[in-house]
Amino acid sequence: MQNETTKIAILVAISTLIFLLMPIFLLLYIRSYNRHKKNHVLEKQNMQQKFEAEMLQARVEVQDQTMQSIATELHDNVGQLLSLTTLTLNSVNLSDEVKAKKKIENSLQLVNKSIKELRELAKLLHGEQLVENGLGHAIDQEISWLSKSGAYELQVNNTLSESDYTSPDKDLIILRLLQEIINNMIKHAQATQIQIDAYLATNVLHLKVKENGVGFNPDEIKARKSGMGLNSIYKRIEMINGKLILNSAPGKGTSISIEIPYP
Incomplete structure (x- = not known):
């Protein structure tokens, strides 16, 4: 009988101990879960911040590359067209009406071509030919700059x-x-x-x-x-x-x- 009483006492003690420890384990689990959840949220925020920073850097680099392309185009293409227009107009001899008319017509064509090139560059400055018009169009523009180098x-x-x-x-x-x-x-x-x-x-x-x-x-x-x-x-x-x-x-x-x- 004493053995049975002892066993019951031990079982009661163990049950009481488990009952007392359960809330502690539960609190520790909740604390650990919240800590991991907080770390996960912070990690996601850091990843988002890194992505946004990288996006900003990419945007600046794209704009910088575009400005370099525009500067090259102004110097190598539009500048040459306008210089050629100036040379053609300076060579006009009004006493030779036929040749003068032909040179003036050529000059007008050069001016119109210059205006067309400047309009394309203006679109670039406003971002109309970057990714806003689709990636395919933006890639075509980059290839166009490469092609013009010859x-x-x-x-x-x-x-x-x-x-x-x-x-x-x-x-x-x-x-x-x-x-x-x-x-x-x-x-x-x-x-x-x-x-x-x-x-x-x-x-x-x-x-x-x-x-x-x-x-x-x-x-x-x-x-x-x-x-x-x-x-x-x-x-x-x-x-x-x-x-x-x-x-x-x-x-x-x-x-x-x-x-x-x-x-």
Whole structure:
């Protein structure tokens, strides 16, 4: 009987202890859950802040690149057109009516062409030809600047202009990625041929750039963690859940393939 009483006492004691400890464990669990929840919220806020900061940086860089393109266009294209107009008008001999009329007509054509070029530049200044009109149109504009240099044989397949899909945040970063890639090629590749493909397939945006330049060793660049803007490119692709495939070798050119969930 005493053994039974002892067992009952022990069971009561254990039950009491469990009953007393349960609220403590519950409080500790709630505290731990709230701490993790708070950390998760802070982490999301930090990620959002980083994304917004990166978006702002990309926007500034796109605008800066656009302004550089406009400055080049004003100097190399519009400036030359106006200089040619001035030369043509200065050479007009009013005593030779036929030749004078022809030169004045040519001058008017040059002026009209200059006005058309200035209108296109004005649209750029107002952002009408950046990502607001769609990524495909913005890519066409970048390729247009590249084409006007006359330094490259271009092969372009851009079907994004035919798509109605847009993703303003992603579009801005993708445009900046293309600008960085083109700038790297201009500075380092010594290429003569460039192929650019941009298209959508099964909700994935594909951007491929290939050139026949001097090439490089990708592993060596990664090991140095610097050079050619690759770190910036990788970081931005990671931000929009994309994937980059880079193939290059000394003397064999470079190809870059980017895949991004879209829109």
